[in-house]
Amino acid sequence: MPYKVMIVDDEKWNRDMVRTLVEWDRHGLELAGEAEDGDGALNAIRETGSQIVITDMRMPGMDGVRLMERIHETYPDIKTIVVSGYDDFHYLKHAIRYRAVDYLLKPIDPKELNAILSKCVSDLASASVQERELPLEMSLALSTCKQLLQRHFNELNRGGISHALEQVRKELNVRGITQPSRLERVVLELQVALKETMNANMLSEEPLPPIGRNDTVTSETAIRFVEEQYLRVLDMLAASRKFKNKLNLEEIKQYAERHFAENITLEQMAKVFYVSKEYLSKAFKQEYGLNLTDYILRQRMEKAKEWLLDEGLSIKAVAEMAGYEDVAYFYRVFKKHYGVAPGEMRKKSLVEKTD
Structure with a gap:
């Protein structure tokens, strides 16, 4: 059928x-x-x-x-x-x-x-659903790893990427996860995270090759397969940045717009674009009239305000999408920025929409 x-x-x-x-x-x-x-x-x-x-x-x-x-x-x-x-x-x-x-x-x-x-x-x-599903502890470990990989990738940190993936391999061994279907699931989730990062950095959209069904695949071969892909793409990103003749402020601005929901700092961005943080801060403010950190905050707040119009998204989800794990802190920042709490903003926007 x-x-x-x-x-x-x-x-x-x-x-x-x-x-x-x-x-x-x-x-x-x-x-x-x-x-x-x-x-x-x-x-x-x-x-x-x-x-x-x-x-x-x-x-x-x-x-x-x-x-x-x-x-x-x-x-x-x-x-x-x-x-x-x-x-x-x-x-x-x-x-x-x-x-x-x-x-x-x-x-x-x-x-x-x-x-x-x-x-x-x-x-x-x-494969049955039970064979494909990962244990909760492994899923949590994988989620943490993907966050680390994203940060290390944007900082061009090869050692950090290899170390994070090595931790995944150890976790797979500790949990006794050897089934090919589950190892494929781990590879796929790590590939999806890599594709997200590639898109955010405007890198090639070429599809990543699947590991394929193989009864002899092990945690070592699976993680090595993923590591090779991450490091190859990392080299592409480093090459695209390292050989620029001068600082491209528009590219800095676009980078901030794509990564605003991440825990990026002025020091990290300076490292990514091979300049000092002092020069980056001064050049950005001269060009756009506000500090880079303030610009990132503005991006977060504008997106949060836009997402609040969707009643299907909880305020907690909006906070997470805007880069705030602490919802209480998100409330304080939002109210300081707009003068009203997120819930009040949502109610006001919905009333205006129906009038």
């Missing part, structure tokens, strides 16, 4: 594009249906028994984040593939949280889409 695929996007031409690019017969797939938003998708999934969902992130009504949350809760064995534009970068954290198989950037690469669908079919055919 063919595996059933649901396509979810509020734009008809995007749905048409996905439908055209999928090699249905090759993968043994059939189109179960299409939906314009998450509500319609959930109803269609329930009626058709879809096993793969290809969804956009930004849609009216129930968006991709809430759809993935509901799928994760109700249909944990469904394979979800996210399709996203650059503006959706911060929503991709949710894609990882709700265990999307992968995400694609628009315009969609047909080869990448079909490679991911091939992996979905392989997983559905050969």
Whole structure:
């Protein structure tokens, strides 16, 4: 029996594009249906028994984040593939949280889409949900590692990347995780994190090769496979920055706009762009009229204000997406910046919207 695929996007031409690019017969797939938003998708999934969902992130009504949350809760064995534009970068954290198989950037690469669908079919055919799921302790360790990898990558810290991945290898051994399907899951999650970082740094969008199903794969070979990819991409980033003739303030500004939700400091950015922090601070303020740290804060606050308009996002989620793990601290910073608390801002915006 063919595996059933649901396509979810509020734009008809995007749905048409996905439908055209999928090699249905090759993968043994059939189109179960299409939906314009998450509500319609959930109803269609329930009626058709879809096993793969290809969804956009930004849609009216129930968006991709809430759809993935509901799928994760109700249909944990469904394979979800996210399709996203650059503006959706911060929503991709949710894609990882709700265990999307992968995400694609628009315009969609047909080869990448079909490679991911091939992996979905392989997983559905050969592994149970229990085999693919990672123990909670391993998932937490992996989440911590991905945060460290992102920071080390942006600081061009090769040693830090190797050390973080070595900790993952040790954790896999301690937990006795040897099943090929689980090791593949670890590799995939680390690759998704690497692709996020590549996109944020405007590096090549070439697809990362999958490790492939191999009964002889070990924690050592899996982590070495990932490490080679991270260090190769790191060399690409270092080369693109090291040989610039002069400081490009517009690039600094764009970097801050892409990484504002991370714990970046003036010292880290100076190191990334091979200049002193004093020179960077002075040049940025002369060009844009405010300190770099103030500019990053402004980016966080503007995005937080925008996300508060989405009633489907809790204030805690907004705080996390804006880079604040401490919600109480987010409240204080937001109120100092705008003069009102986040909850008051949300109520005021919704009232103005209905008037």
